[in-house]
Amino acid sequence: MNRHIISLLMENEAGALSNVSALFSARGYNIESLCVAPTDDPSLSRMTLVTTCSESVFEQITKQLNKLIDVVKLMDLSEGDHIEREMMLIKIRAEKEMREEIKRLAEIFRGKIIDVSDNSYVIEMTGDSDKLDAFVHVIPEDHVIEVVRTGVSGIARGVKSLTL
Template sequence: MRHIISILLENEPGALSRVVGLFSQRNFNIETLNVAPTEDPSLSRLTVTTVGDDRVIEQITKHLNKLIDVVKLVDLTEGNHIERELMLVKVKALGAARDEVKRTADIFRAQVVDVTPSVYTVQITGDAGKLDAFVQAMAPIGILEVARTGVSGIARGDKLLTL
């Protein structure tokens, strides 16, 4: 099963490599990885999506917690949560395809954020499934390049991941 694990990490040199190294060292999977600073300059927030049965996910969270630089973590998939990913897609936009790209983007509530005579760059946010569907829809028209941020997420309601 797919899990989304969000981690508050000390903003220290090498901290990220400890997390990434742990996954390869212990033969765990990383599907996506997203990391950026938080409102607290001493902390980064890292979100990793991974796949494994309950035993593997239990080991992943335990080993992550053991890392000294990991301050706190939550498996978002254990409760209601919001999951978002941002994707930028460059699509061939020539002739009739120009309208087709725009129409498809509208259907997905994506925005065209850059235009050249032959290329549209489209920005789309959503959960991973929506982004996959958009890629599929655009594929026949001609995708030139895809940049995805990887999943970020947060729990619904009052639940917080803070110190």
């Protein structure tokens, strides 16, 4: 079982996203995260999809995705050097002596406090998924009020690119 990050370009049309998600549920493939938004070309959407599966299942996933009429192009980012990032907004109970402690932890992880109330912070943090997991784990569990993550998006290093 390996973790794969699939980056794909698809027609920015109604139903394109559900074609992809329906494919995964219909064929029993797992999706860990899925992140989609329009690109600089408004006719195209870019999707980043993370899945963990065997190599033979992964081969089927890419073939089945390519078979979808709306999918223009795809690549397996995890195959080469790449950068992956995920953003998290996390709301943490921050009272008394913990206010300083949480601020310090956020700084260590290069997070930004973007909302402050008498007893809470909202911290914005970007990084790969492991780093975000690590931050969530250092915060005492009963202090975490809400976690919002975008899912992974990624890009290949160097000149290699997924464009038309």
